[in-house]
Amino acid sequence: MKHGIKKVTSEKTDDKSRPKSMAEYEPSVYKMAKRFTVNSNTSQIKKKQKSHPSNPIVISIDDDEEMPPQSPVIELDSDDEEIPPQSLVIELDSDDDEPAILPRQIMPLYQKSQEELQSEIKGIQIKEIKKGKFKLSSKVYQARVEEDKDDLINALKNVEGLDKNLAKQLLSKAEISSFTIDEYFRVLESENKGIKMIPSGFAKSKIFLNPTENLRLKEELKKADRILWPICTGDLGTTGNHWFLLILEKSKNDTYSIYCLDGFNSESRKDYLAQGEKLLQALFPTKELDTLVKSTAKIDIPTQNNGVDCGAVISFWGMKCAKNAQIPLHNKKGSCDYSEFRYDMAETLIAKQNARKVFKP
Numbered sequence: 001m002k003h004g005i006k007k008v009t010s011e012k013t014d015d016k017s018r019p020k021s022m023a024e025y026e027p028s029v030y031k032m033a034k035r036f037t038v039n040s041n042t043s044q045i046k047k048k049q050k051s052h053p054s055n056p057i058v059i060s061i062d063d064d065e066e067m068p069p070q071s072p073v074i075e076l077d078s079d080d081e082e083i084p085p086q087s088l089v090i091e092l093d094s095d096d097d098e099p100a101i102l103p104r105q106i107m108p109l110y111q112k113s114q115e116e117l118q119s120e121i122k123g124i125q126i127k128e129i130k131k132g133k134f135k136l137s138s139k140v141y142q143a144r145v146e147e148d149k150d151d152l153i154n155a156l157k158n159v160e161g162l163d164k165n166l167a168k169q170l171l172s173k174a175e176i177s178s179f180t181i182d183e184y185f186r187v188l189e190s191e192n193k194g195i196k197m198i199p200s201g202f203a204k205s206k207i208f209l210n211p212t213e214n215l216r217l218k219e220e221l222k223k224a225d226r227i228l229w230p231i232c233t234g235d236l237g238t239t240g241n242h243w244f245l246l247i248l249e250k251s252k253n254d255t256y257s258i259y260c261l262d263g264f265n266s267e268s269r270k271d272y273l274a275q276g277e278k279l280l281q282a283l284f285p286t287k288e289l290d291t292l293v294k295s296t297a298k299i300d301i302p303t304q305n306n307g308v309d310c311g312a313v314i315s316f317w318g319m320k321c322a323k324n325a326q327i328p329l330h331n332k333k334g335s336c337d338y339s340e341f342r343y344d345m346a347e348t349l350i351a352k353q354n355a356r357k358v359f360k361p
Helices: 114-122 139-144 149-156 164-170 178-191 200-204 215-223 269-283 310-322 341-358
Strands: 089-092 100-103 124-130 133-138 195-197 226-232 243-250 256-262 293-298 335-337
Touching (some): 114 124, 133 139, 133 341, 149 164, 149 341, 164 341, 178 200, 178 226, 178 310, 178 341, 195 215, 200 226, 226 310, 269 293
Parallel strands (some): 195 226, 256 293
């Protein structure tokens, strides 16, 4: 080590198609760990990732498979005398005495490997605590709940589009704002291949389903393997509303299965299935609807146990879908406490905001 600066060194992987993972770091704004992927060969920065399956998705709640081994990480070597002149590095602000150094190759935000995605899914499980009663168990919640909530709120209010009031809503027994929901689904979209989200506000738009409007977004939607559309019954920023999640899954023959879920297993899901059909007609105006729709289904899930967690419910199941998990077509009946997932949402949003600050061009 020289001049109090750490050096990042790396080793070649046995699997040339998959880069190593960065060592964990703690941003000064909030003590949390987040993995980033880097390839020491600058000509091979882009990483291959398996695409989503083309067959209809089916999610199960209980998943007792063993967690896949974590990818090896790049080691911080503090014994060398100096940093090689060819190393391209950037400094990160840190509370530590010595600044951390990261290669510039990691500046583009990456799409996670299947091992990382499955590891995150395993950290959040719905468990039956007694007959008909379920609880979402979150490792993030268990790690963060004892920390100073004000620090977490202060970190959240720096997230793009959020303020202190929205941060408090997310971490309390209150409705989650549409701004927070949309930002969370944007993170799911950015981190998972084949996923495209539609902002919730488009559900209230009178022109979005016009085939001649929002053409760029519609082209992106047609390329996606799965479309996630969080839909709120009310207007943006209002309270006393309910959240639904509309999911469109593309098959190999370019037909779609349409699914809808919400925290109360409402009959209104059929209305949003119809919304999905209208979306397909807007995406493919020259095709007949019966040639586009393979199937439609209302998805039953363990219902929320209060009147404010509907946003957390659709965010949890949206996460499961985005990370290539299975979606619940035939599920166990009962109610579930989903409140712990709010902390997972908070940590995800903060990690993305920190990445934007650190890895901006």
